[in-house]
Amino acid sequence: xxxxxxxxxxxxxxxxxxxxxxxxxxxxxxxxxxxxxxxxxxxxxxxxxxxxxxxxxxxxxxxxxxxxxxxxxxxxxxxxxxxxxxxxxxxxxxxxxxxxxxxxxxxxxxxxxxxxxxxxxxxxxxxxxxxxxxxxxxxxxxxxxxxxxxxxxxxxxxxxxxxxxxxxxxxxxxxxxxxxxxxxxxxxxxxxxxxxxxxxxxxxxxxxxxxxxxxxxxxxxxxxxxxxxxxxxxxxxxxxxxxxxxxxxxxxxxxxxxxxxxxxxxxxxxxxxxxxxxxxxxxxxxxxxxxxxxxxxxxxxxxxxxxxxxxxxxxxxxxxxxxxxxxxxxxxxxxxxxxxxxxxxxxxxxxxxxxxxxxxxxxxxxxxxxxxxxxxxxxxxxxxxxxxxxxxxxxxxxxxxxxxxxxxxxxxxxxxxxxxxxxxxxxxxxxxxxxxxxxxxxxxxxxxxxxxxxxxxxxxxxxxxxxxxxxxxxxxxxxxxxxxx
Ligand code: 4AD
Ligand code: MG
Numbered sequence: 001x002x003x004x005x006x007x008x009x010x011x012x013x014x015x016x017x018x019x020x021x022x023x024x025x026x027x028x029x030x031x032x033x034x035x036x037x038x039x040x041x042x043x044x045x046x047x048x049x050x051x052x053x054x055x056x057x058x059x060x061x062x063x064x065x066x067x068x069x070x071x072x073x074x075x076x077x078x079x080x081x082x083x084x085x086x087x088x089x090x091x092x093x094x095x096x097x098x099x100x101x102x103x104x105x106x107x108x109x110x111x112x113x114x115x116x117x118x119x120x121x122x123x124x125x126x127x128x129x130x131x132x133x134x135x136x137x138x139x140x141x142x143x144x145x146x147x148x149x150x151x152x153x154x155x156x157x158x159x160x161x162x163x164x165x166x167x168x169x170x171x172x173x174x175x176x177x178x179x180x181x182x183x184x185x186x187x188x189x190x191x192x193x194x195x196x197x198x199x200x201x202x203x204x205x206x207x208x209x210x211x212x213x214x215x216x217x218x219x220x221x222x223x224x225x226x227x228x229x230x231x232x233x234x235x236x237x238x239x240x241x242x243x244x245x246x247x248x249x250x251x252x253x254x255x256x257x258x259x260x261x262x263x264x265x266x267x268x269x270x271x272x273x274x275x276x277x278x279x280x281x282x283x284x285x286x287x288x289x290x291x292x293x294x295x296x297x298x299x300x301x302x303x304x305x306x307x308x309x310x311x312x313x314x315x316x317x318x319x320x321x322x323x324x325x326x327x328x329x330x331x332x333x334x335x336x337x338x339x340x341x342x343x344x345x346x347x348x349x350x351x352x353x354x355x356x357x358x359x360x361x362x363x364x365x366x367x368x369x370x371x372x373x374x375x376x377x378x379x380x381x382x383x384x385x386x387x388x389x390x391x392x393x394x395x396x397x398x399x400x401x402x403x404x405x406x407x408x409x410x411x412x413x414x415x416x417x418x419x420x421x422x423x424x425x426x427x428x429x430x431x432x433x434x435x436x437x438x439x440x441x442x443x444x445x446x447x448x449x450x451x452x453x454x455x456x457x458x459x460x461x462x463x464x465x466x467x468x469x470x471x472x473x474x475x476x477x478x479x480x481x482x483x484x485x
Contacts, residue, residue: 006079012048018082018092026053026094027077027102029131032114033070035059041087042070044078047130050137050284054085054093066101072114073105073131119472126476127485134292137285138465138473141278145461146230148277149251152270153228158253161220161227163213168205171215172384173431176237177208178246209234212454213252215386215439218415221254221450222442228253230457238480242469243358243406243459247478254452260388260397260414263451264374267401267410268322270455271372275318278464279311286311286465293466306405310466313404317463322372325364327395328352330375333368334360355382358407365402373402385429387413389421399453403463412453419443 006025014024028046035041038059043052055078059067070076080096087093111125112132122129129135150160170177182202183189189197198206213229220227229252236246253266278286290310297305308316325333334340334349339359347357356375365373376399377390387396401410416422422443426433433440461473471477476485 008077010048011044011046011051011053014053014082014092014094015049015051015090020082020084020092022082023079024082024094025077025079026055028053028075030070030072030074030076030105032072035067040067040070042076044076045131045136047136047140050133050140050288051090054087054090055080055096055099056083056093057096057099062096062099066099069101069104070099071105071107071110073110073112075102075105076100077102119469123471123477130475133288135472137282137288138461138467139475140285141282141289141465142461142473144278144281145274145457145464148274148281149228149230149270151277152273153253156226158226158228159220159224161213161217161229163210163216163229163231163252165210165232166203166207167210167216168203168207169215169436170208171210171212171386173429174211174235174237176235177211178234178236180207180209211235212250214254214452214454215436217252217254217452218439218450219442221256221452222446222448225256226253240480241358242471243462245458245470245474245477245479248470248474249457251455251457252452254450256448256450258414258451259449260376260399260451263412263414263453264324264376264399267399267412267453267455268372268374271401271410271460272318274460275314275464279314279318282464286314289465289467296468313466314464317372317403320371322374322401323369324374324376325369327375327378330356330360330364330373333364337363337368339363353379353381361400361402361407362404365404365407372404375400375402380425383413385425385431386415386422388416389425397451401453403459405466405468406459406463408456409459409463410453410455412451414449414451417443417447417449419447 006023008025008027011026011028026044028044031043031045031052033040033042040057040059042055042057044055045052077100078094078096079098080094082092083095085091085093112128122132130139166180189200191197211233213231217227217229231249232247233250234247237244293310331349331352339345340349345359377395378398379394380389380396383396383398387398389396397414399412400408403409416425419440423433458470458473462470465473467473471479
């Protein structure tokens with residue numbers, strides 16, 4: 001009876017501060033069991049840490065059928081006394097006095113076994129993969145990164161602004177939106193000239209899921225000075241790459257009275273803050289992920305292995321200034337580069353104005369500068385309508401932060417705050433003024449220079465965890481043809 005009153009303690013707390021002789025109750029999932037005639041060792045994990053607690057069971061004193069049900073994946077509740085561990089690998093262990101199986105996981109059916117499974121296989125069982133060390137680690141790091149972001153912006157006095165998911169605008173103008181409708185798709189109402197009659201739709205106009213919270217973010221920044229949004233965004237781009245998702249999370253700060261330089265400073269400070277936070281607060285998970293990546297690298301041919309380990313890369317980014325290079329200078333470097341001269345790039349750089357592909361971005365970061373790079377002042381024709389036009393008539397005050405192994409991780413700009421210039425650009429790009437009258441109003445009433453950017457949250461998690469595929473840093477990835485779970 002007494003034992004029932006002990007409250008459950010999480011394994012992380014026990015391993016951090018547990019003292020011998022304390023009476024404890026633990027709950028979690030079995031990772032492994034080793035059994036001999038007299039004693040059984042169970043490695044228990046409850047997700048609070050990557051480390052397991054070792055449970056020691058007196059076999060003759062344990063109910064036989066209970067013992068049989070303690071298999072990999074089963075959930076259990078155990079009570080007993082903490083003791084200093086005799087064995088190597090852990091400082092304390094739990095001498096079990098009472099154990100209960102809460103839920104069995106039949107060995108013939110449970111797909112996770114105590115061995116390394118491929119990431120491809122685990123993607124097919126994304127509902128169970130959080131129970132592996134790798135995914136537990138990735139999701140704990142992901143949580144810490146979200147926490148770090150909120151702390152960073154809160155301490156600077158930014159307001160966390162919730163921008164809408166449902167919207168009628170396509171902020172990036174790339175036409176990659178997911179439509180939202182309640183119309184009966186088998187019987188779509190049409191207007192007299194044969195177009196879909198959106199007047200009869202739920203919002204009485206054409207609507208989609210947001211691709212960015214920026215435009216709404218600007219409205220708020222032009223009232224309270226500094227805001228950030230952090231939420232899911234949706235893009236129906238049909239790109240099956242290791243860096244694209246159809247649903248991804250974006251952090252978008254927007255700052256009144258910031259020019260492009262101020263915005264680059266903020267982005268660099270934020271990224272370093274996040275990396276430092278991970279190094280300080282995710283030690284065990286990063287040590288595991290570092291080792292995991294080292295093992296993976298060993299499978300690659302020597303010349304394709306990265307020069308730095310995950311931890312070295314994180315330390316390097318936290319400690320070193322990013323390189324800031326104009327688009328024009330970058331194009332010169334790329335034109336003269338070996339892979340361009342030797343036609344090794346898939347897309348050769350011929351002239352100023354070319355859009356940069358990830359192969360070019362990664363060349364600049366990984367081969368040329370060997371550090372994160374911020375490219376700025378891009379040709380206006382490859383960038384969005386809202387970016388501030390520079391005096392040269394050719395470029396806009398845009399900036400992209402490029403990271404090793406990732407390529408573009410942040411995209412942003414100074415915004416065109418001059419109403420006439422903005423309207424002119426919208427006209428050139430065929431963006432109807434009427435649809436964005438609310439946006440144009442901010443330029444009419446008390447406009448100010450302002451800037452902002454968007455960080456792809458999953459790409460940042462890829463960088464911090466060393467995971468090569470973006471599908472493995474979000475719990476339930478959405479990609480073309482894949483919306484399971
Ligand atoms: O460069 P993007 O398209 O910029 C914007 O959306 C701006 N409205 C941001 C702003 O200024 N407030 O996207 C920003 C970042 C990219 O640098 C990339 O890291 C990430 O979002 N991103 C994606 N991440 C995963 N999957 C996708 N399909 C992504 N598209 C962009
Ligand atoms: Mg971009």
